[in-house]
Amino acid sequence: MTVRLLCIETTPAPICVPPGVLPPQRAYSATKGGVIDVPGDINGDAQTLLSARDPLPGGMNYFILLGQSGPTSARPSYPALGQAFIDTTVGSTLFYDGASWRDITGTSR
Structure with a gap:
């Protein structure tokens, strides 16, 4: 199973999952309006990506959940x-x- 996410704000660089791990185990990026299918369920990589935000004040989240996919x-x-x-x-x-x-x-x- 995968979880489909819609990119609503272009990521400046790949988002690493899990965060802070070097080298990253997995990295994701997308352009605004694009979708990505993330392996696993909502509690895995998708949750990390859904909580990732632009670090600038008032920055938006990069992704929104569309649903389970596969x-x-x-x-x-x-x-x-x-x-x-x-x-x-x-x-x-x-x-x-x-x-x-x-x-x-x-x-x-």
């Missing part, structure tokens, strides 16, 4: 009603209606 085979086994999943196999954000996964048009996927 191929069709990685869809949650026991989704909650209304849960979203960005399916990279079909190239669409899907929502669970209580019985099946559907895209925004209502088509079952």
